[in-house]
Amino acid sequence: MIEEKRIVLRNADLINPEKIEDYLQAGGYQGLVKARSMSRPDLIAEIKKSNLRGRGGAAFNCGLKWSFVPADAQVSYVVCNFDEGEPGTYKDRIIVQKDPQLLLEGMAICGHAVNSKQGYIYCRGEYPYVVELLNLAIDQARGKGILGDFNIEVRMGGGAYVCGEETALIESIEGHRGEPRFKPPFPGVAGLWAQPTVVNNVETFSNLPSIVLNGAEWFAAIGAPNYPGTKVLTLTGDVANRVSIEVPTTATLREVIYDFGGGIKEGKKFKAVQVGGTSGGFIPESMLDTPIDFDSMRSIGATLGTGAVFVMDETRDIVDITTRIAKFFEHESCGKCNPCREGTFRAYEIMRKINKGQASVQDIENLTLLSQVMEKACLCGLGQAAPSPILTTLKHFYPEYQARLQIQ
């Protein structure tokens, strides 16, 4: 049986998150001290070498992302994406609630690497109680002078899923409607207030103190070589234990669901798991031995995404759940680009028709074509990923759709 490996949750339940003294006692901020003794290019090279990839969903090499910030930039920003809005996901909340100083340390390390004096944490509007904890943590760090001339400010979102997209998030910090921007330019070149900006997820930042302290080789040797380290996963749905865990990225879905989740509750049988949030693909039983790392998940047409693990038992109605998910995207589409605004609307319309037993094979064909167009034509990840649950359920659970079609 695979064991938990704790990097970002190493202090969880062992220290009082409201006391910076506890964090310092546990070795906190030693990573920052070491980072500040390094030159900026050396620090960026070290993070790049560790092969830490973004824990927010896109899995971009973290050090590489930092290297896009011009070395001579006069002003640059460090932004933490704490807008976890993927249904089924609560890992960033757990990380911050258990150990808020770890995030601040990670952001300050990044601040040193890209010569930034100002950081922002964009926290989702659903977590006002976490905003309070973060503000307390920032006050304590400031009181001890630990962050030096690096400032961190918390901004609260307003319940818009699209703001998890980094350019929409930047728009929101600037005080605008959270609509994604056209890329390029990428935020590393022109982000917040048109200045070079690094946007990383809570979990990504929280990995940094350990990586700096223990070295790139230490991190690169943990888990899968292509996506090293650990991943915090949140289990939800019909699993016996709805828990959050941190495991090496070599763990398989079966190990996650059965060893940590305790299998399916009430002795029922497994039907499907959706990984990575509501934009993730549905995975059937036959693929459960896939490791959770980003590339392995990609190879089966799924995504690691945020690390949400939504388990469904044998009694669950796949078509009904997919219809509910289609409603989510119709609601959360920001409306800026036509393929998403119109596409999510029509996808939900057709899914509703199927769910009510009023659809024909032609509707399924239209839905498939629409999904393929959206994957290619939508402006941002929201619209591009929205068809994934539809396409993967059509692929792996077609008999459930078929049973709902009108007899020709």
Place this chain on the structure above:
Amino acid sequence: MATIQDIILSFRDKPGGIIEAYHAVQKAYNYLPEETIAVAAETFGVSEAQAFGVATFYSYLSVAKRGKYVIRMCESAPCHIAGAEALIKAFETALRIKAGETTADGKFTLELTECVGQCQGTPVITINSVPYVNMNPEQVPAVLALCQ
């Protein structure tokens, strides 16, 4: 209670602070009264149309009057399979309003929402942003009784 003008002006020097100002007004008034938009537009140097556009983009901000207690019921997929629909019906029955409405006495507003990030305890509701997890329809009267 601080005036809307005072609240918004205190965010004047914060770059992009209009959303923070809206959050602060809503914290005091439970929604964004009409004058909020005009004051915010002037303070942050944008048109009223833009200020209104921002206020109506975010589902947590409301330009319509709401009850003292805003009950939000998650209907995302994990809550959906855990019985969110029955829970929504139980609240609608108990309060004699539909989702999206406010009770005549101005005490409760019922809203549907997407994931609130408490998926270890589905189905979830929040009352003025405080989460209540593992809800079932039988608990509805007791939860409503907490709102005094």
